[in-house]
Amino acid sequence: MEKTLRLPAELGSLEPFRLFVLQCARDLAVHESRVPQIELVLEELLTNLVFHAYKEARGDVELACFPRGDAFCMRICDWSSPFNPLERPPPDLSAALEDRPIGGLGIHLVRKMADGLDYRRENDQNIVEICFRRDTQQDNRDA
Amino acid sequence: MNIDDSRLGKAAVVTVDGRLDAAGSTTFDAHCNKLVEKGDATLVLDFSGLEYLSSAGLRSILALAKKVKPLGGKIVICGLAGTAKEIFDISGFTSMFPMAATLEDAAARVL
Numbered sequence: 001m002e003k004t005l006r007l008p009a010e011l012g013s014l015e016p017f018r019l020f021v022l023q024c025a026r027d028l029a030v031h032e033s034r035v036p037q038i039e040l041v042l043e044e045l046l047t048n049l050v051f052h053a054y055k056e057a058r059g060d061v062e063l064a065c066f067p068r069g070d071a072f073c074m075r076i077c078d079w080s081s082p083f084n085p086l087e088r089p090p091p092d093l094s095a096a097l098e099d100r101p102i103g104g105l106g107i108h109l110v111r112k113m114a115d116g117l118d119y120r121r122e123n124d125q126n127i128v129e130i131c132f133r134r135d136t137q138q139d140n141r142d143a
Numbered sequence: 144m145n146i147d148d149s150r151l152g153k154a155a156v157v158t159v160d161g162r163l164d165a166a167g168s169t170t171f172d173a174h175c176n177k178l179v180e181k182g183d184a185t186l187v188l189d190f191s192g193l194e195y196l197s198s199a200g201l202r203s204i205l206a207l208a209k210k211v212k213p214l215g216g217k218i219v220i221c222g223l224a225g226t227a228k229e230i231f232d233i234s235g236f237t238s239m240f241p242m243a244a245t246l247e248d249a250a251a252r253v254l
Binding site for chain 1: 164165166195197198199201202205206208209212225226230233234235239
């Protein structure tokens with residue numbers, strides 16, 4: 001039941017990846033209330049990869065979608081140097097406008113939206129796995 | 144994404160429909176920067192037709208607010224709802240910006 005799509009790590013690949021995930025989510029009967037969150041997490045992790053992991057380098061990203069029990073999961077693999085996006089420090093949400101740095105919110109949103117999140121380095125790949133419950137809005141998000 | 148301009152007293156109203164994502168935010172930046180260059184410092188962002196917002200959009204909104212603040216202006220957020228509102232909330236943006244439910248409500252905040 002696993003479907004994969006491999007494309008170059010560039011902004012032009014965001015839309016085909018998005019359409020791929022929307023189709024997979026439909027096929028796996030993900031509740032429509034979860035779809036915007038899945039879309040968001042995908043965009044944040046892919047843009048993070050393009051801008052921070054690969055930077056000037058070129059390479060591919062492979063996205064897999066699969067069910068795991070009650071969950072809909074995505075696995076995002078890349079072949080850049082070791083890069084764990086989850087190590088990014090949390091932003092200071094209480095800072096005044098003048099003091100808020102521009103950027104750094106993407107991974108924060110990923111943490112808030114996903115029900116399960118994991119990074120590992122394996123066979124020269126960065127592998128991030130993200131799972132969402134398929135039924136409805138989750139009610140016990142990580143703080 | 145579609146962007147339209149209108150006026151609300153001294154404020155420029157920028158109506159954004161559709162997706163303010165990594166692709167849309169580039170267009171949004173260029174559009175708003177042009178307004179600021181022409182002298183607008185108070186902008187109402189009408190997001191009532193916004194279907195999707197990502198951190199790229201948040202980044203654009205914050206950069207714009209930082210740009211108009213020293214000019215004595217501000218950014219008022221209007222009509223935000225659904226997942227986009229949720230994203231504002233969990234990013235701490237709801238407390239950083241004046242929030243208006245309708246353009247009528249926004250008018251009172253730009254006087």
